[in-house]
Amino acid sequence: MKLTKVFAALVFLGAMAPTAFGQSATHDVTIIVPEFNVFDVSGNITLTLGAPASAGADPAPAVNNSSQYLVTTNATGKKITAAISSAYAAGITLEAELSAVGSSTSAGKVTLSSTAQDMVTGIGLVSGTGTIEYTASATAAVAPNGAGETRTVTYTLTS
């Protein structure tokens, strides 16, 4: 063995404070896991109502289930709420239904308003993806609205 190599080892040994000697050595390792609650929703969508099925009926509702939500939480007792930025014109409604993730419970189809409402409850210890299905409806009394009315749906992962 080269003298320089041994000398380097000696310097190294001298610099380090040994934690144990002998046939066994021990080393302490601590693992810290902070709480994470991360949530995201994909995409913007446009819903265009269809023609009434028959004369005198309301326009056919528009359904879109292309959106997803993604959630990671390593805590328990979480829920997702939803609210729209402001109400649509009278006669127009927007419903949303979020699928459950893990062992959570979906509230089913909920008519959205500017007041936050529970969409999924009992979320905990899960990382996964759920689907969002939107249904837009309008009564026959609603006049054509051109390019449409845009609202922002705010989802919140909360305790």
Add this chain to the structure above:
Amino acid sequence: MSRSRLRTRVPACLLLALAVATGWTPSSAQAQILFATGGRTQLTIQPPAFAGLDPTPDEDVSARLLWLFAPIQTSKIVASTVAPGQSFKLFAEARDVTTGNAAPEIELIDGAPPMDFIRNITRQSLIGWSRIYYRAEAPASSGNSNLHGDDNHTVYFTWTAQ
């Protein structure tokens, strides 16, 4: 005494003196020294890269394992852990091993039997060392430290015959 033998014996004596000075006591049956350096290692799980994914593992390779005076017969170092109430996953692997061969990465589970950490240690050199690579994982399903407390491991490295 030839210069080459002198070069071998003088460092050996220095190492022995250092070992005794720091508390090591040789026994007649076993005259090897094994110790870990680097103090307590702390691993902190990081947020997930994206929502929907599990939290990001943390890793550390700052600690070292050193050994002196390998026995004549081929030997190995095994690893085990004591971590009461373990909630999260801890993996370990020897890296940059100077003498012997690193075993594949092992998962350290509280109370599990020791697993091979470094194999095929021979007396081809007076000293040897390796880095200790640790990796901690905590999928969302395993919760967090607020729920369970931190995991505190005492990892045991034991030199044994192969």
